[in-house]
Amino acid sequence: MTSRSLMRVSVAGIIAATGLALAVAPASAHPKPTKPAKTVPVRLVAINDFHGNLEPPTGSSGAIVNEAGTSVPAGGAAYMATHLKSLVNKDTAVVAAGDLIGATPLISAAYHDEPTVELLGKLGLDVSSVGNHEFDEGITELRRIQDGGCHPTDGCSPAGRWKGAKYEYVGANVLKEKNDRFALPPTSIQKVNGVKVGFIGLVTQTTPTIVSSAGIEGLRFAEEVESGNRAAALLRRQGVKAIVALVHEGDSITPNQSPDACPVTPGAGSRIASGLSADVDLVVMGHSHQAYICKTKDPAGQDRYYTQGSSFGRVLTKIDFQVDKKTGEIVRSSVAPDNNVVTRDVVADPQITQFVQTWKDRVAAVANREIGQITADIGRPASPSGETPLGILIADAQLEATRAGGQAEVALMNPGGVRTDLTFAQSGSEGNGVVTYGEAFAVQPFNNLMQVVTLTGAQLDALLEQQWQNGGATVRILQPSASLTYTMNLSQPIGSRVSEIKVNGTAVTDTQAIRVAANNFLVGGGDGFSVFTQGTGLWSGPLDIDALVAYFEAHSPVAPPVVGRITVAG
Known part of the structure; x- marks a missing residue:
C-alpha cells in the first residue's frame, strides 16, 4: 500500500469518527488521483x-x-x-x-x-x-x-x-x-x-x-x-x-x-x-x-x-x-x-x-545460364482448337514436375500466363537454339506455384466448359498436357461443347477421380475457372518456372510439340 493510499484511509477514518457528512465539500473539489493504466x-x-x-x-x-x-x-x-x-x-x-x-x-x-x-x-x-x-x-x-x-x-x-x-x-x-x-x-x-x-x-x-x-x-x-x-x-x-x-x-x-x-x-x-x-x-x-x-x-x-x-x-x-x-x-x-x-x-x-x-546485379550471371536447346521456334500462334506449341509444352513440363509428388494425371496451363515466345535465333551471345534461364523466365515471369487437386470427371468436364465465358465473348483455351484429349464442338451451346474426354487414352467417367495439375492462379479460380476451387486434396509443388527448366534440362534438344490434343468438330 502506497503512502497516498494510507492517507486516503486516514481521512476516511477521521470522517467516520467525527460523524461529518461526506457532502461537506463537492466531489469535484477533490478529484481522485489518476490511476495507472490497467x-x-x-x-x-x-x-x-x-x-x-x-x-x-x-x-x-x-x-x-x-x-x-x-x-x-x-x-x-x-x-x-x-x-x-x-x-x-x-x-x-x-x-x-x-x-x-x-x-x-x-x-x-x-x-x-x-x-x-x-x-x-x-x-x-x-x-x-x-x-x-x-x-x-x-x-x-x-x-x-x-x-x-x-x-x-x-x-x-x-x-x-x-x-x-x-x-x-x-x-x-x-x-x-x-x-x-x-x-x-x-x-x-x-x-x-x-x-x-x-x-x-x-x-x-x-x-x-x-x-x-x-x-x-x-x-x-x-x-x-x-x-x-x-x-x-x-x-x-x-x-x-x-x-x-x-x-x-x-x-x-x-x-x-x-x-x-x-x-x-x-x-x-x-x-x-x-x-x-x-x-x-x-x-x-x-x-x-x-x-x-x-x-x-x-x-x-x-x-x-x-x-x-x-x-x-x-x-x-x-x-x-x-x-x-x-x-x-x-x-x-x-x-x-x-x-x-x-x-x-x-x-x-x-x-x-x-x-x-x-x-x-549479382544474379545476372545466373540469368544467362544455359538450361537447354530447341530445334526451332516454339511460340504462341494458336491452332483452330486454341492450342499453342509453347502452351502445350509448358503443360507437359508441369505434368512431369507434379506427377511424382502430387500424383498428377493431367496438367492445364492458362494461355495468358505464356508471355513471350522461345526463338531459335540467339538473343545475345549464347548461340542459336540455346535457351537461357532468363529466356525461360521471360516466358513464365509470375512465379506461380504448381498445385494439384482432385476433380471428378464431371467437374473436369464443367471446368473445360468454362473456357467460353461472357456468352462466348471471352474464350480462354486451357493448354492441355499430352495425357488429356477431348473434342470440342463450337456449334453446340455454351455448357455443352466438350465431349469424349480421355485421360491417357481411356474415356473419363463422371464419378472418376482425376488428379489435375495447374498453377496456383488457376487452382484459385483465376481467369474465371471457378470449378478449380471445388477441387480436393490440394498439393503444392515447385514454381512453374522450375518445372519448365527441369523439363529442358531433361529433354534437350526440344522440338516444337505437335498440336492436336483437342479435336474440333462441327
Whole structure:
C-alpha cells in the first residue's frame, strides 16, 4: 500500500469518527488521483508466404483486390518497407506465418534465399513459424539459414559469409522422427511494450506430402491442434498468458473479396482456428495465399480472430490489442485486425530499393545460364482448337514436375500466363537454339506455384466448359498436357461443347477421380475457372518456372510439340 493510499484511509477514518457528512465539500473539489493504466497496447504486424519476392511480383501474382473491391498492383520489398514503417511503433512486434523462403524467384533462389532472409531482418521481423517450403532444402539447410555459415556445396554468396537470420523460426509440431523431440524451438517469447507475448509456431501436418522426401528426412509433422495446445500449456507454465499461434495452414476463399472480409470455405485453417485451446488468444495463418479476417469460437466459447494476409508481400496484417497488466492476458474484446494492401502508390524505400538492385546485379550471371536447346521456334500462334506449341509444352513440363509428388494425371496451363515466345535465333551471345534461364523466365515471369487437386470427371468436364465465358465473348483455351484429349464442338451451346474426354487414352467417367495439375492462379479460380476451387486434396509443388527448366534440362534438344490434343468438330 502506497503512502497516498494510507492517507486516503486516514481521512476516511477521521470522517467516520467525527460523524461529518461526506457532502461537506463537492466531489469535484477533490478529484481522485489518476490511476495507472490497467492495460497496455500491443500491435502485431504479420506477413505470410512472402516466397522471396524482393522485386514487385508481376501478372496475377502482383495484384490484389483492395477494400473498395478494385484490383490494384501490390507487393515489392521496397514498397513493403515503406508501408511497414507507417505501421510500426514502439508497441509493435513483426511476425510471420511461414513460407518466407522456398519457391522463390531467381534473385533469391540463386543464393539459397539468403537475400530474402537478410531483407526480413532489415525490416525488423522478430519471429516466424516455419512453412512447408522452409524445408525444401532440408532441416540442415534451414538451421544454416537460421544460425549462419556458408552453403556446404555452393560456398559463400557474393555478400560473403552468411551471418544467419535476425529472426527466429519456431515449429511446435516439427519433431525428430527418432525420438519425438522438438526439431525446432516450439515457441518464442517476445517482450512487446513491456509485456510478454508468447508465439507458437505450427506448420501444416501435410508437409510430408508436399515437400520432397529429402527435405523432410528424419522429421515427423504432428497434428497441429494437439501440438499447439501442448505448446500453449508450456507457455502458461513459463508465466506467459498472452499467446498467439503462427500457423502455416489456411482456408480457401471466394475470390475477389475485400482483404478484410471472411469469405472462407471452412477447411484445415478453420479447424485449427476453432480447435486450439482457449489459452490461445489469436491465430495468424498462411499457406493458402488468401487474404481474410475471420472470427470463430474457441473451445471455451470465447470469440477468437484468425487472419491471413495473401502472399508475395501484397498484404500486411495489422493487429492491435490490449494486454491486462495484472493478469498478463490479452483482452479479447480489444483485438482489432486489419489487412493493409501493400500498394505501389507510395515512395519506395530507397535503402531497400538499392538492396534489391544489388542482388539483381549479382544474379545476372545466373540469368544467362544455359538450361537447354530447341530445334526451332516454339511460340504462341494458336491452332483452330486454341492450342499453342509453347502452351502445350509448358503443360507437359508441369505434368512431369507434379506427377511424382502430387500424383498428377493431367496438367492445364492458362494461355495468358505464356508471355513471350522461345526463338531459335540467339538473343545475345549464347548461340542459336540455346535457351537461357532468363529466356525461360521471360516466358513464365509470375512465379506461380504448381498445385494439384482432385476433380471428378464431371467437374473436369464443367471446368473445360468454362473456357467460353461472357456468352462466348471471352474464350480462354486451357493448354492441355499430352495425357488429356477431348473434342470440342463450337456449334453446340455454351455448357455443352466438350465431349469424349480421355485421360491417357481411356474415356473419363463422371464419378472418376482425376488428379489435375495447374498453377496456383488457376487452382484459385483465376481467369474465371471457378470449378478449380471445388477441387480436393490440394498439393503444392515447385514454381512453374522450375518445372519448365527441369523439363529442358531433361529433354534437350526440344522440338516444337505437335498440336492436336483437342479435336474440333462441327
